[in-house]
Amino acid sequence: MDAFQGSLFAAPAGRYARVALNTPVRREFAYHIPEHAEPVEAGCRVKVSFGRRPIIGVVVAIDDAPPKGVPVERIKDIEACLDATPLLNKSLLRLSRTIADDAYCSWGQALAAMLPAALRSDRSRRTIVTVELVHALSEKEFETLEMKFPKQAKAVAYLRQAAGPMEVREFCNRTGLSKSPLTTLHKKEWVKFGNKTAVIDPFAGRELVRDTPPQLTEAQQNCVAAINKSIDAKHHQDFLMYGITGSGKTEVYLHALDRCLAQGRGGIVLVPEISLTPQTVARFRARSGDVAVLHSGLTDAERHDQWLAIREGKLRVVIGARSALFAPVPNLGIIIVDEEHESTYKQESTPRYQAREVARERARLESAVCVLGSATPSLESWQAAIDSPDMQLLYLRDRVAGGSLPPVKLVDMRTEKAEGGQWLVMSSQLKFGLKKILEKKEQAILFLNQRGFSPAWYCRPCGKTISCETCDVALTYHRWRKKALCHYCLKEESMPQCCPTCGHKVEMIGVGTERVEDSVQRAFPGARILRMDRDTMLRRESYEQALKDFGDGKYDILLGTQMVAKGLDFPKVTLVGVLNADTALHQPDFRSSERCFNLIAQVAGRAGRSLLGGEVIVQTWMPDHPALLAASKHDYDKFSVVELQERKDFGYPPFGDVLRISFESQHQQRAIAMANEAYEALKAVVPGGFGQTTEYLGPAPPPIERLRGKYRRQLLLKTNRQQLLLLRPTLYKLAEQQGIVVDPL
Ligand code: ADP
Numbered sequence: 001m002d003a004f005q006g007s008l009f010a011a012p013a014g015r016y017a018r019v020a021l022n023t024p025v026r027r028e029f030a031y032h033i034p035e036h037a038e039p040v041e042a043g044c045r046v047k048v049s050f051g052r053r054p055i056i057g058v059v060v061a062i063d064d065a066p067p068k069g070v071p072v073e074r075i076k077d078i079e080a081c082l083d084a085t086p087l088l089n090k091s092l093l094r095l096s097r098t099i100a101d102d103a104y105c106s107w108g109q110a111l112a113a114m115l116p117a118a119l120r121s122d123r124s125r126r127t128i129v130t131v132e133l134v135h136a137l138s139e140k141e142f143e144t145l146e147m148k149f150p151k152q153a154k155a156v157a158y159l160r161q162a163a164g165p166m167e168v169r170e171f172c173n174r175t176g177l178s179k180s181p182l183t184t185l186h187k188k189e190w191v192k193f194g195n196k197t198a199v200i201d202p203f204a205g206r207e208l209v210r211d212t213p214p215q216l217t218e219a220q221q222n223c224v225a226a227i228n229k230s231i232d233a234k235h236h237q238d239f240l241m242y243g244i245t246g247s248g249k250t251e252v253y254l255h256a257l258d259r260c261l262a263q264g265r266g267g268i269v270l271v272p273e274i275s276l277t278p279q280t281v282a283r284f285r286a287r288s289g290d291v292a293v294l295h296s297g298l299t300d301a302e303r304h305d306q307w308l309a310i311r312e313g314k315l316r317v318v319i320g321a322r323s324a325l326f327a328p329v330p331n332l333g334i335i336i337v338d339e340e341h342e343s344t345y346k347q348e349s350t351p352r353y354q355a356r357e358v359a360r361e362r363a364r365l366e367s368a369v370c371v372l373g374s375a376t377p378s379l380e381s382w383q384a385a386i387d388s389p390d391m392q393l394l395y396l397r398d399r400v401a402g403g404s405l406p407p408v409k410l411v412d413m414r415t416e417k418a419e420g421g422q423w424l425v426m427s428s429q430l431k432f433g434l435k436k437i438l439e440k441k442e443q444a445i446l447f448l449n450q451r452g453f454s455p456a457w458y459c460r461p462c463g464k465t466i467s468c469e470t471c472d473v474a475l476t477y478h479r480w481r482k483k484a485l486c487h488y489c490l491k492e493e494s495m496p497q498c499c500p501t502c503g504h505k506v507e508m509i510g511v512g513t514e515r516v517e518d519s520v521q522r523a524f525p526g527a528r529i530l531r532m533d534r535d536t537m538l539r540r541e542s543y544e545q546a547l548k549d550f551g552d553g554k555y556d557i558l559l560g561t562q563m564v565a566k567g568l569d570f571p572k573v574t575l576v577g578v579l580n581a582d583t584a585l586h587q588p589d590f591r592s593s594e595r596c597f598n599l600i601a602q603v604a605g606r607a608g609r610s611l612l613g614g615e616v617i618v619q620t621w622m623p624d625h626p627a628l629l630a631a632s633k634h635d636y637d638k639f640s641v642v643e644l645q646e647r648k649d650f651g652y653p654p655f656g657d658v659l660r661i662s663f664e665s666q667h668q669q670r671a672i673a674m675a676n677e678a679y680e681a682l683k684a685v686v687p688g689g690f691g692q693t694t695e696y697l698g699p700a701p702p703p704i705e706r707l708r709g710k711y712r713r714q715l716l717l718k719t720n721r722q723q724l725l726l727l728r729p730t731l732y733k734l735a736e737q738q739g740i741v742v743d744p745l
């Protein structure tokens with residue numbers, strides 16, 4: 001396929017178009033351009049027939065001759081060209097090709113990820129349909145429904161909990177139900193459907209502080225000067241801005257962006273998750289004028305409109321999550337990746353790209369600058385910054401408002417005692433801390449990475465937890481539903497009383513947000529607690545409202561899952577509690593220490609953002625873990641030195657490449673066979689072995705062996721760049737097969 005590259009952009013009016021289609025097959029298809037057709041160029045979308053069905057593809061090259069070895073009469077005509085001018089410019093086309101190669105998918109799949117849905121197919125969502133409960137069911141009615149029609153009962157329960165119109169698509173995602181129970185409920189006139197006009201700009205309602213930029217500190221000036229130098233020179237440069245929380249990174253982004261805008265260039269700002277960073281988005285809007293905010297609440301039609309407005313240069317700044325990276329900003333000057341260490345920058349479905357890396361590549365292709373910013377840089381970026389001139393390191397060492405980072409206390413939960421046979425939720429230190437903030441009328445944030453009441457039922461004699469019927473996953477008890485829920489397939493089951501194997505009574509173990517709410521409320525009956533997790537935030541609107549209420553002082557304690565860990569800035573928060581810091585460490589993953597460190601650093605950054613000061617209490621069963629110790633001292637430098645050495649010793653990224661190859665089948669034997677065949681095929685190319693540059697781990701069952709009724713196997717491949725190149729053709733072939741996923745970690 002590389003042979004195609006030469007003719008890629010030399011596009012004279014030829015007769016054959018090479019078209020990339022959204023299929024797993026890693027090749028492009030030739031179609032004939034009819035004599036009198038409108039001009040077709042690389043980067044245009046065309047309608048073609050593939051097999052028997054019509055499909056939209058993207059032209060990646062024009063050829064004067066038909067491809068060798070294909071009989072001319074078998075080449076079909078292009079049915080229509082959908083774009084008068086190319087929808088994707090040269091660098092985006094080229095970028096998509098790089099993504100396809102690095103993410104083990106086809107060019108067409110990579111292109112599909114770049115285009116908004118409305119441009120990908122003829123069918124696209126034009127409106128947002130909502131559903132709302134309009135009948136107040138009596139307890140009796142609900143019980144009857146639960147007995148006769150459990151799916152309808154589940155639907156009613158969620159709609160009740162949502163307390164307002166919920167997007168139908170969101171409803172299906174959250175409940176795992178189809179639309180059909182809603183349709184039945186609609187016939188009974190218990191629910192009402194509606195249409196929501198999507199909010200093009202979700203932040204339009206917020207008051208905008210059109211602030212005049214503050215006088216930059218000296219450290220900020222140094223950063224801005226370095227970045228502007230590259231912007232003015234119009235040459236590509238990557239920067240890693242390492243600045244603690246509250247050190248003024250956003251202010252630096254804003255200045256660099258201004259410089260680009262002043263030169264008539266545009267910019268892209270990536271944030272980890274748009275709905276979780278309203279405060280950051282608001283600041284960009286306040287300062288930079290015509291900003292396109294790409295968020296998941298847009299309909300396809302609106303996303304389409306925004307995309308075209310961006311392409312025409314009407315909206316020169318684009319803010320969004322991962323995929324905003326592909327916005328067709330003309331004359332791009334800067335790409336900013338805020339909180340670049342966040343795991344949301346890795347896409348976990350095809351194409352499995354790392355947005356941080358793609359951002360650098362796009363900046364390179366467009367001679368723009370790429371600014372990565374973080375208080376806890378990813379080890380990949382950090383290593384690049386200390387090791388190579390490709391990435392320039394910028395420091396912001398102090399908080400702008402003065403003051404230091406809040407002290408972090410590690411509480412050893414092994415020495416804490418639970419009261420009266422209760423499951424231990426809060427240490428005495430945390431209780432004391434909460435008591436103080438309630439007395440002083442300040443606020444606290446409590447973080448826990450587990451929703452529901454209790455994450456497992458345990459049978460003591462068997463030593464086992466109760467799993468979902470179709471997944472090897474422990475069922476979580478959700479008290480608001482009085483049900484056991486599988487967090488993977490969303491199936492609900494009634495609460496198990498006894499162990500299905502031995503009949504012994506099972507006990508609930510572990511702590512989820514519901515249980516914490518319960519315990520805190522018991523300990524402090526007067527406390528106003530706001531719980532924020534997927535069970536309480538069912539509506540898109542709920543999150544914004546909840547944060548506003550907390551900011552307005554309507555609550556004392558904000559308790560929740562990762563929703564409360566990121567980017568929030570509330571001056572009255574003086575206590576942050578992490579209830580179980582260990583969960584991140586228990587994952588069998590070479591990044592678990594890094595994730596744990598980041599998490600503590602992030603949540604710690606929520607405390608002490610004003611003169612009131614603050615403290616952080618971290619509960620753990622592993623108080624000696626190096627990642628926790630370093631995090632408690634806010635010592636990124638030490639953490640990175642130790643962790644990088646470990647990665648180096650074991651050949652993990654950034655020093656080596658690790659890929660996870662997953663196999664999945666309805667039949668266990670088939671999954672095993674696929675994995676073994678793949679292993680043999682790879683070994684035939686690079687034998688590898690223990691202690692060698694290339695090591696194979698597995699094939700073995702993954703941590704969750706059965707998921708949604710399918711059996712799974714995995715093979716981990718650890719290698720270096722050179723040997724990876726040898727293995728790639730085999731890996732590409734594997735990735736084309738159904739049930740096999742190649743995922744660069
Ligand atoms: P970060 O993005 O590193 O967390 P921010 O840019 O949000 O830091 O800055 C933290 C706070 O300090 C914000 O409220 C911001 O408005 C303010 N700030 C930033 N730079 C300055 C400055 N030079 N002078 C005064 N206030 C500043």
Ligand code: ZN
Nearest residue numbers: 468471486489
């Ligand atoms: Zn399940």
